[in-house]
Amino acid sequence: MVRLKLKTILRYTAPILFAGIVSCDSQNAEPPNVVIIYADDIGYGDLSCYGARAVSTPNVDRLAAEGVRFTDAYACAATCTPSRYGILTGQYPFRRNDTGVARGDAPMIIRKEQYTVASLMQDAGYSTGVIGKWHLGLGEGDFNCQDWNGIIRPGPNEIGFGYSYIMAATGDRTPCVFIENGEVINLDPDDPIEVSYTTPFEGEPLGRTHPELLKMHPSHGHDMAIVNGISRIGYMRGGKSALWVDENFADSITLKAVKFIEKKNPEVTGKPFFLFFGTHDIHVPRVPHPRFAGATDMGPRGDAIAEFDWSVGQILEALDRSGLTDNTLVILSSDNGPVVDDGYRDQAVERLGDHKPWGPFRGGKYSAFEAGTRIPFIIRWPEHINPGTSNAGVSQVDLFAVMSQLTGQPIPENAAPDSFGELDTWLGKSSEGRDYIVQQSTGTLSIVEEGWKYIVPSKASRYNPNTNIELGHDTIPQLYNLISNPSEAINIAGENPQIVDKMAQKIEKIKTTLITRESDLN
Numbered sequence: 001m002v003r004l005k006l007k008t009i010l011r012y013t014a015p016i017l018f019a020g021i022v023s024c025d026s027q028n029a030e031p032p033n034v035v036i037i038y039a040d041d042i043g044y045g046d047l048s049c050y051g052a053r054a055v056s057t058p059n060v061d062r063l064a065a066e067g068v069r070f071t072d073a074y075a076c077a078a079t080c081t082p083s084r085y086g087i088l089t090g091q092y093p094f095r096r097n098d099t100g101v102a103r104g105d106a107p108m109i110i111r112k113e114q115y116t117v118a119s120l121m122q123d124a125g126y127s128t129g130v131i132g133k134w135h136l137g138l139g140e141g142d143f144n145c146q147d148w149n150g151i152i153r154p155g156p157n158e159i160g161f162g163y164s165y166i167m168a169a170t171g172d173r174t175p176c177v178f179i180e181n182g183e184v185i186n187l188d189p190d191d192p193i194e195v196s197y198t199t200p201f202e203g204e205p206l207g208r209t210h211p212e213l214l215k216m217h218p219s220h221g222h223d224m225a226i227v228n229g230i231s232r233i234g235y236m237r238g239g240k241s242a243l244w245v246d247e248n249f250a251d252s253i254t255l256k257a258v259k260f261i262e263k264k265n266p267e268v269t270g271k272p273f274f275l276f277f278g279t280h281d282i283h284v285p286r287v288p289h290p291r292f293a294g295a296t297d298m299g300p301r302g303d304a305i306a307e308f309d310w311s312v313g314q315i316l317e318a319l320d321r322s323g324l325t326d327n328t329l330v331i332l333s334s335d336n337g338p339v340v341d342d343g344y345r346d347q348a349v350e351r352l353g354d355h356k357p358w359g360p361f362r363g364g365k366y367s368a369f370e371a372g373t374r375i376p377f378i379i380r381w382p383e384h385i386n387p388g389t390s391n392a393g394v395s396q397v398d399l400f401a402v403m404s405q406l407t408g409q410p411i412p413e414n415a416a417p418d419s420f421g422e423l424d425t426w427l428g429k430s431s432e433g434r435d436y437i438v439q440q441s442t443g444t445l446s447i448v449e450e451g452w453k454y455i456v457p458s459k460a461s462r463y464n465p466n467t468n469i470e471l472g473h474d475t476i477p478q479l480y481n482l483i484s485n486p487s488e489a490i491n492i493a494g495e496n497p498q499i500v501d502k503m504a505q506k507i508e509k510i511k512t513t514l515i516t517r518e519s520d521l522n
Ligand SMILES: [Ca+2]
Pocket: 040, 041, 079, 080, 283, 335, 336
């Protein structure tokens, strides 16, 4: 049935949609598989193909050498939850006031009636799956609405993902278990899980009361439930047989991703696949498998980058082994910029040396400055992409519309309102890029256009001493020329009032224009 549907889609849409992609064999064009490798908190300067020297990432470098490496690419926001919301829905996360960093017991932020890029791929006839970090909430209702001991719905399976194997939030938040298709795996029904973000459970040791039980100590926050010798954000009790082991995160989710690729091979299923693989690396707690200890001189943060690269290598090898490399579009990126001390005493600061996770940019995770959202972005599709580097401006919010162009599956009315069809740019065939890019920090919005960057004034904190990150917020307008001053050192708003006015008006218009794709803003 599905195979028929796909062929039907191809017959009617491929001649148009693949016209720009396939030059001589469009009759035989099969839609590509799509694998998104979505890193967590990996900064612009953390990979060797982006200039890192203190860590080697040969598998990512291979991807870059065989595809297009983008230098001016942006995540939707400077933290996990809003960034993930944006890439999956094609809507700027600032349009909703509940897309901030989610608790582990938050209800699902993407509503079950929302149409996601996974829904689009499913409707286009793809096998779809999400594996790894989720951090977009689960269930519906208030906080703590989930039945961790039963079926947890809605979840990714209700918004377009046919298969899911996820952690509810992050490695540093309870519940510390993996959830497969809505059920906690390895759970003993006689030892039910309880989760709370407000009240500790009587008798359960906490990081702040029992530091002697910890193998990794918090530097700020992260002093509640202890699991695997590491204290977390949030409380939990029970579910002992289901608790994860941090050292095995990468092995566990990478193995699931490789199995997904093998099981969903189009030669077996008759349809292509779409896999969203969210690594936990290099988010805190950074506890890579012991075999990566000492891979770098930077301690766990550097070693977690090496582990991330290993995961990438496993995915690429699985594609090679299955004969799928040529017709698989692989996108590798990160959800936000880098942070060094993000809450654990893991020697990241002490052993950083000359390494610059933020590359040539200012700020980091959480920040309105470039390093908050300027991220690595690499796309490989051997059948259709000539390797190279592109400085076109691209944003992850466009994934949705790009997938629509790729598959010929139309975007339903009102879905993905801020997602633009930038396929030619993503495939390295055009150097045009987006007309403008919207950035979102923890406290304000910014806009980048024609080399200028304007940061909307905000009363939010300018600096976070815990993470030692300049947040880029200021009560006065900030204007930078990213071409002559990519490090945003010199605020030239005072000398350029007309440009400030124009950009301030534009971002106001973007805020009030609910569907920017079809607007006259472009
Ligand atoms: Ca992140």
